[in-house]
Amino acid sequence: MSAPALISVHRPKDLKSLQEIVARTEPPHYFLAGGTDLLVQHKDGFIPPSTWLDVTGLAELGGIVHDGDEIWLGALATHEELVRSRIVRRYAPALVDACRVIGGPQIRWRGTLGGNLANASPAADTVPALFTLEARVEILGSDGARRQVPIDALASAPRKSVLENGELITGVRFPVRDGARGGFQRLGQRRAQAISKVSVAVTAVLDGTTFTYVAIACGSVAPTVVRAPRAEAILREGGFTADAIEEAGREVSNEVRPIDDLRSTEKYRRAMAGVLLRRALSRLRLR
């Protein structure tokens, strides 16, 4: 076994051959899905000599399926496929909203859910929505062992995930919630082709004005995406009322832990987390 001189690319035809290639080639291993992050990172000189596995031919990573009381989203589902899926529109409206604003059309047709998760970016736009769906990430190890990780345990720090070398995300699962409403709001430097400075996702189920389920998650306001349990509690107690929405917006601004960086300031991010939450909640009525 010798270290790859630069980049060697392999195209496994199934999971078994993927495992064999990982076993006989030198780490680090990268998976090539849409390539919208990997190729940019390679061009910018951030990828060391490595072995790349083109996973686009792996049928096991595809599909968007209503599977009993769960929904399965394959890792290779592109953002555009998620937007167009009836299943996702019905059971994960926050995810549809998020995928709709990712990049431009070319990025949405190529970029995949698995790639967005594996990056472990606090600004990855699918992640807050998956937090609100309480999704679980299915992972296949290079030795064939499978495990599931709750979405809120996947990333441990910016760009650091619990994935070991050679571990592949095969997809995510989340429970079916009938009557799910949801939304995603974000702010970037521009409306499109910009990394989120702050983002907020909400998924809720309402019985009249009572929330029988409500989950809020925020992106780009902490080292990883975070839930907002205090704002959620205000809504559970106060219901779908103008007062509770106002108070939840104030509370989420206190709950998040943003920093000043190149893209924005702590103060602005806190203020905007509240604005975006109120906006997302107000629009639930229209869904």
Ligand SMILES: Cc1cc2nc3c(=O)[nH]c(=O)nc-3n(C[C@H](O)[C@H](O)[C@H](O)COP(=O)(O)OP(=O)(O)OC[C@H]3O[C@@H](n4cnc5c(N)ncnc54)[C@H](O)[C@@H]3O)c2cc1C
């Ligand atoms: C112009 C532009 C605009 C963008 N806009 C946005 C945006 O608005 N919002 C946003 O969130 N992102 C955005 N992105 C980032 C990117 O498009 C997304 O993160 C996309 O979902 C990445 O998926 P991919 O299939 O292209 O990943 P790839 O580039 O193929 O892979 C990225 C990384 O994930 C790993 N990986 C891929 N698939 C798997 C898997 N199944 N299991 C384990 N690891 C895997 C690879 O090893 C690699 O390290 C943008 C990128 C560009 C270039």
